Amino acid sequence: MIRTLRWEDMNDIVSNYYSFYDELKVDPDFGIIFYPTKPDYESEIAWFAGLYRDMLLGDVVAVVAEEDGRVVGLCDVHRTRPKSELSHVGVLGITIRRGYRDRGIGTAMIEKALELSRDKFEIVRLDVFTVNSRAIALYRKLGFVEYGIFPASVKRGSRYYDQMMMYYKF
Numbered sequence: 001m002i003r004t005l006r007w008e009d010m011n012d013i014v015s016n017y018y019s020f021y022d023e024l025k026v027d028p029d030f031g032i033i034f035y036p037t038k039p040d041y042e043s044e045i046a047w048f049a050g051l052y053r054d055m056l057l058g059d060v061v062a063v064v065a066e067e068d069g070r071v072v073g074l075c076d077v078h079r080t081r082p083k084s085e086l087s088h089v090g091v092l093g094i095t096i097r098r099g100y101r102d103r104g105i106g107t108a109m110i111e112k113a114l115e116l117s118r119d120k121f122e123i124v125r126l127d128v129f130t131v132n133s134r135a136i137a138l139y140r141k142l143g144f145v146e147y148g149i150f151p152a153s154v155k156r157g158s159r160y161y162d163q164m165m166m167y168y169k170f
């Protein structure tokens with residue numbers, strides 16, 4: 001089921017985020033941005049509370065996927081600088097827990113997030129690791145257009161990753 005974020009989703013979302021740190025150990029190219037050490041639970045609660053507050057304020061669209069009685073995916077579109085000259089641009093992020101990928105959940109979540117973003121933003125942008133071919137294929141399929149490559153924009157240990165920058169215009 002695809003639906004908007006609820007306050008009670010916090011534990012599942014933090015647990016999913018922590019699982020990505022475990023996944024990084026087996027997939028060093030995992031395509032989200034990490035901190036050098038896993039943030040503690042208090043920091044995660046503060047992050048979630050901020051996300052939820054910004055959704056209530058109208059500066060975030062947050063969509064989740066619920067499967068097997070738990071939240072397995074989150075897609076958010078956030079305004080980086082509310083009430084500024086960047087207010088018309090939303091930045092999209094998406095993560096799905098391992099075991100639930102490649103079943104169309106990402107497609108459904110982004111479609112819903114774009115539907116809800118239509119009234120809030122004129123443009124949605126994102127950055128994606130150039131090695132993340134699945135994510136790039138998905139974004140292209142849904143109408144995102146590449147506008148450049150940011151070389152070595154991510155430094156993970158001694159390794160650098162390039163990011164593709166893409167946008168979607170309503």
Ligand SMILES: CC(C)(COP(=O)(O)OP(=O)(O)OC[C@H]1O[C@@H](n2cnc3c(N)ncnc32)[C@H](O)[C@@H]1OP(=O)(O)O)[C@@H](O)C(=O)NCCC(=O)NCCS
Pocket residue numbers: 030031032094095096097100101102103104105106107108127128129132133134135137138141
């Ligand atoms: C990227 C992610 C959000 C995509 O969600 P998903 O539910 O797995 O994606 P979907 O099943 O809806 O669609 C994936 C599409 O990519 C295609 N695909 C899968 N692997 C691919 C690959 N290696 N190269 C090209 N296309 C690929 C699938 O065939 C599918 O296309 P289709 O619908 O035309 O058949 C999800 O896999 C994920 O959370 N990955 C880990 C975190 C991440 O990378 N987040 C993105 C950060 S920018």
